[in-house]
Amino acid sequence: MTSETTGTHATVREDTAPGADRPVVELRGAGKTYGTIRALHGVDLAVHPGRVSCVLGDNGAGKSTLIKIISGLHRHTEGEFLVDGAPVSFSSPREALDRGIAAVYQDLATVPLMPVWRNFFLGSELTKGTGPFRRLDIARMKRTADEELRTMGIVLDDLEQPVGTLSGGQRQCVAIARAVHFGARVLILDEPTAALGVKQSGVVLKYIAAARERGLGVIFITHNPHHAYMVGDHFSVLRLGTLELSAARSEITLDTLTHHMAGGAELTALKHELARVGGVDVDELPEDPEPSVQQPAASDPVEGKS
Numbered sequence: 001m002t003s004e005t006t007g008t009h010a011t012v013r014e015d016t017a018p019g020a021d022r023p024v025v026e027l028r029g030a031g032k033t034y035g036t037i038r039a040l041h042g043v044d045l046a047v048h049p050g051r052v053s054c055v056l057g058d059n060g061a062g063k064s065t066l067i068k069i070i071s072g073l074h075r076h077t078e079g080e081f082l083v084d085g086a087p088v089s090f091s092s093p094r095e096a097l098d099r100g101i102a103a104v105y106q107d108l109a110t111v112p113l114m115p116v117w118r119n120f121f122l123g124s125e126l127t128k129g130t131g132p133f134r135r136l137d138i139a140r141m142k143r144t145a146d147e148e149l150r151t152m153g154i155v156l157d158d159l160e161q162p163v164g165t166l167s168g169g170q171r172q173c174v175a176i177a178r179a180v181h182f183g184a185r186v187l188i189l190d191e192p193t194a195a196l197g198v199k200q201s202g203v204v205l206k207y208i209a210a211a212r213e214r215g216l217g218v219i220f221i222t223h224n225p226h227h228a229y230m231v232g233d234h235f236s237v238l239r240l241g242t243l244e245l246s247a248a249r250s251e252i253t254l255d256t257l258t259h260h261m262a263g264g265a266e267l268t269a270l271k272h273e274l275a276r277v278g279g280v281d282v283d284e285l286p287e288d289p290e291p292s293v294q295q296p297a298a299s300d301p302v303e304g305k306s
């Protein structure tokens with residue numbers, strides 16, 4: 001049996017992010033070309049400690065490419081990528097991890113039949129004794145996993161239960177707690193709520209907020225403006241590989257964010273098309289709110305919330 005002590009609904013974020021100083025991770029005019037395909041171009045992004053930076057975009061917008069650059073899977077081909085203010089170009093995820101940048105993907109690298117505590121330490125098992133007497137320190141691994149999960153507000157009744165028996169949301173939370181334990185300063189969460197229902201999404205959003213409270217910088221990739229707005233301090237909307245919108249929380253409403261995500265101009269054009277085709281009463285369709293934020297200048301570095 002499994003239980004979550006912290007309820008299931010994330011609290012809507014107030015506009016009160018701690019005064020985070022310089023960004024841990026920063027992209028300045030960054031881009032990536034695959035052969036002749038320009039997947040990402042001129043993107044600015046700043047990830048500060050204790051803040052959640054949301055990256056939204058439709059299919060093919062360039063979200064995965066952005067994550068791959070920051071997590072060390074691909075090198076950027078234009079602009080700058082800085083960690084702690086110094087330019088970097090990682091050649092592997094190991095290098096990114098060594099700098100405290102950890103990616104948690106939808107298809108989590110867990111072994112479903114192994115217990116929770118074993119998955120928590122997968123690949124980094126604790127041992128005791130030396131030489132031929134060296135063996136797994138099972139008691140310490142269970143204790144540490146339990147403590148770390150509790151610190152994040154995740155209480156599982158039985159750490160012996162196979163990780164495959166946890167809900168999708170709980171597995172994400174174990175993966176987040178694991179990354180935090182192994183020294184992540186920046187968490188990249190790739191659509192962590194995409195395959196989840198409302199309740200489990202709430203659980204994951206809570207732990208995103210918990211990671212933020214622990215001072216981590218979080219890059220939250222999502223299609224869902226409602227989820228982003230629950231926990232986000234800053235919002236970037238990508239469209240066809242470029243930054244369509246970059247706004248701090250204080251500069252944007254949920255309606256405006258939703259408008260950008262939905263492709264407001266495209267929806268309006270679609271409404272006109274539907275009116276021409278007939279059969280659809282476009283007056284019955286909901287109005288789309290107008291955007292009310294400035295578009296970022298390509299050369300302006302994206303600042304977090306002031």
Ligand SMILES: Nc1ncnc2c1ncn2[C@@H]1O[C@H](COP(=O)(O)OP(=O)(O)OP(=O)(O)O)[C@@H](O)[C@H]1O
Pocket residue numbers: 034037038039040057058059060061062063064065066241
């Ligand atoms: N390895 C690659 N080689 C060639 N083109 C690529 C490669 N990876 C991505 N692209 C192209 O780059 C563009 C951006 O893709 P990307 O996967 O980054 O978008 P995305 O926002 O993550 O989309 P989705 O939500 O569908 O995963 C797309 O046009 C895609 O076809």
